[in-house]
Amino acid sequence: MTPILEIDGVGLRIGVQDILRDVSLRLPQGGIVAILGSNGVGKTSLMRTISGVYQATSGAIRHQGEDITRLQSHEIVARGILQAPEGRQIFSNMTVRENLVIGGGPHGLAELDHVVSLFPALGERLSQGAGSLSGGEQQMLCIGRALMRKPSVLLLDEPSLGLAPKLVRFIFDLIERIRSEGYSVLIVEQNAKAALRVADTASVIEGGRIVIEGPARDLADDPRIAEAYLGGHVHVP
């Protein structure tokens, strides 16, 4: 079956730096794929290359079998590839409802009830300022805002960043629930343990290239990944 998203040998060079090198991965329809790696290895750059903020300098990106490598970011959003960016980037001066409605695009308010049903904590705070939310609630809002457009691909950049362990578990439970509704999710994480719990397959990036990949279950038992749990780099023999 054609994957919903396919990255095929993508390279990204900015100035003289090779930020991504020969990155390939497949996100099947309805699947969860995790990209793991420590700080500065190119995870966010990969997200930005998929969403058209950066232009791949080699390779191809396909969505439902169609080449989207050269599309602009608004065209990529129009195809339903939506990102919950690193650091949330919600509008703190606006209410929760306004943040969600802004994400809504052509679906307008139609999706609001659905998003609120997934995140009841947001439903109770619709008229509250988004800046007054806790970190976990802000992450829900960030994901909820992307869901307002019923994305064909949901890109999550470090959803666990800065959250206490209990909230990390909560957010990842939500991600599983979102998947059970049929969404396809690509997650970038430093928290390998949390991401491997929900992912089907995972790839570890180091220095802009994939150094380990496989079924999440296998990677969870991989001693090289265990090292990454502790915050160290993954060493490849």
Ligand SMILES: Nc1ncnc2c1ncn2[C@@H]1O[C@H](COP(=O)(O)OP(=O)(O)O)[C@@H](O)[C@H]1O
């Ligand atoms: N616009 C840019 N200009 C120059 N260097 C960049 C740019 N974007 C990212 N980089 C560099 O690419 C590398 C990977 O960054 P990033 O993708 O943010 O890593 P991660 O998300 O894994 O922490 C870093 O060395 C970073 O400085």
Ligand SMILES: [Mg+2]
């Ligand atoms: Mg990043």
